[in-house]
Amino acid sequence: MFIMILAFLSGVASSTQGLYNGYWQEKIGLKTILLVNSLVVFAAVLLFYLVTADNGLKLPLNKMDPSVLIGGICGFFIIIIFAISFPAIGATATALFFISGLLIASLFFDQVGALNLAVVHISLQKIIGILLVVAGSYIALRSPV
Structure with a gap:
């Protein structure tokens, strides 16, 4: 049940993100929104990683496949599309x-x-x-x- 609540809340967060990104992209521009989102996500992930890492910061770059970037590319795409489509189609x-x-x-x-x-x-x-x-x-x- 807890996981289902989290999944529901991720939908609420996604909609809220689209709402705010659409609002601010008309006021300060899509490029600025993408930069701000990226910096906030980076800072939050870095903080999460540092707080939860068992033995300090580990960067196993030699074990990573380039496909690890797909999640970030999809996130970038979602942010852009939401910022454009929320004001345009609601x-x-x-x-x-x-x-x-x-x-x-x-x-x-x-x-x-x-x-x-x-x-x-x-x-x-x-x-x-x-x-x-x-x-x-x-x-x-x-x-x-």
């Missing part, structure tokens, strides 16, 4: 498209057991659930008659 539309993409990609990752995930096969129930989310997104975003 928080609800941005979140619904984000959730739809998240669900479809996650369904694929589970099916193939990407990066050592437990394989969780696609089922009719999951497909129907995702289609209901997509249909609900359409209903929520369509113009009232």
